[in-house]
Amino acid sequence: MIDHGVALPHHRLHVVPAVVALAGPSWQREVWLDPARFEDLDHTVHVLFDDFCDATDPAPWLGQTLRTQEEVELTAHLGAAYSAVQDSLGADAPDHAFLDAPGWSAVVTAAARLAQVLVANDHRALAGLHDAGHHWPPGTGPARG
Numbered sequence: 001m002i003d004h005g006v007a008l009p010h011h012r013l014h015v016v017p018a019v020v021a022l023a024g025p026s027w028q029r030e031v032w033l034d035p036a037r038f039e040d041l042d043h044t045v046h047v048l049f050d051d052f053c054d055a056t057d058p059a060p061w062l063g064q065t066l067r068t069q070e071e072v073e074l075t076a077h078l079g080a081a082y083s084a085v086q087d088s089l090g091a092d093a094p095d096h097a098f099l100d101a102p103g104w105s106a107v108v109t110a111a112a113r114l115a116q117v118l119v120a121n122d123h124r125a126l127a128g129l130h131d132a133g134h135h136w137p138p139g140t141g142p143a144r145g
Contacts (some may be wrong), residue, residue, distance in 0.1 A: 005067040018047040022111035055079030074114040
């Protein structure tokens with residue numbers, strides 16, 4: 001896969017939706033609290049802290065799944081906000097306890113800001129690919145008029 005700014009673009013495809021999920025309180029209640037759904041807080045946390053990034057120490061992920069220093073800083077801020085809630089509740093607390101915790105709004109706010117930056121940076125990278133002549137589907141070019 002060709003990408004501008006990250007060595008592991010397939011990994012980033014997991015990071016961005018996880019951050020977006022943390023930014024959406026209605027999504028969290030609708031999906032995470034439904035036992036019939038696959039996605040829950042634990043899955044989202046593993047994506048951001050264990051599998052495709054480390055929100056407690058995101059600097060090594062710059063150029064891997066994070067594009068910019070701003071993304072690193074905002075990821076660290078999100079990691080700190082989440083860790084504060086987890087420290088107050090314990091890692092084994094149920095999802096609803098996290099969503100009802102006093103510090104959860106700081107997690108949502110940090111995730112929302114990070115989501116804006118991640119998506120804007122992905123749009124810039126996509127525009128860069130397009131401008132460099134990479135079109136979708138492959139083999140197509142700019143429209144001729």
